[in-house]
Amino acid sequence: MPRFALLVEYHGAPFAGWQRQNDQPSVQGAIEAALAKLEPGEHTIAAAGRTDAGVHAKGQVAHCDLTKDWDPFRLSEALNYHLKPHPVAILNCARVGDDWHARFDATQRRYLFRLISRRAPLTSEAGQMWRVNHVLDAAAMQAGADQLIGAHDFTTFRSSICQAKSPEKTLDVLTVSEIQRPDGVEYQFDVQARSFLHNQVRSFVGTLERVGAGAWRPDDVGAALAAKDRAACGPVCPPQGLYLAEVTYPDDPFAAKA
Structure with a gap:
């Protein structure tokens, strides 16, 4: 499955934090829902850091695995379309190796x-x-x-x-x-x-x-x-x-x- 790195910006005010939660909005949940619009099914993404409720990001990094080998620019554009109206934006997207990890590879x-x-x-x-x-x-x-x-x-x-x-x-x-x-x-x-x-x-x-x-x-x-x-x-x-x-x-x- 092709793996993509995502450079993410968000305003943290509407969210209970980065991490997905069953009963509260999260940044992770918003991005995973957008991914499901592109490739139906459950998606799990990993991030470099789990920010708390109300905390913002200008340079969060996450990765996702998809079935289709998307053009990175088209993937970022499609995600930004489906992320509306959440205050979350994919600033950049890149194809990475299958073993690349947003959290564990960060220095x-x-x-x-x-x-x-x-x-x-x-x-x-x-x-x-x-x-x-x-x-x-x-x-x-x-x-x-x-x-x-x-x-x-x-x-x-x-x-x-x-x-x-x-x-x-x-x-x-x-x-x-x-x-x-x-x-x-x-x-x-x-x-x-x-x-x-x-x-x-x-x-x-x-x-x-x-x-x-x-x-x-x-x-x-x-x-x-x-x-x-x-x-x-x-x-x-x-x-x-x-x-x-x-x-x-x-x-x-x-x-x-x-």
């Missing part, structure tokens, strides 16, 4: 979190950023973030329902950028690692926001990490503002289509 995952400081509620960008109405110190947040870089036991920043076998991960990048806007200040958190624990990024951002607000000192982040205790974590920030931005592979399956 790096990059998440982006957007946080804005402004007094007024969000309107056109509602659901796309986390809004706070107080000023944040980006330098202090970066100083706290620097203490999380490297290989650590991230039990403190791991959800109590995380199913990962080990809390040990290696965090490669956590940078905080400050962007001046006419309506306020946007802070972007660029987070990169081979893999993540459940709620790890949202735990990072929620904790660092406390640092930026002055409620925590930057060194408190290192102390929380060393505690290896979920109770030592700061608040977990809301899913609005979190994006699965990019997934990296040894050989980019979409390189020829870029």
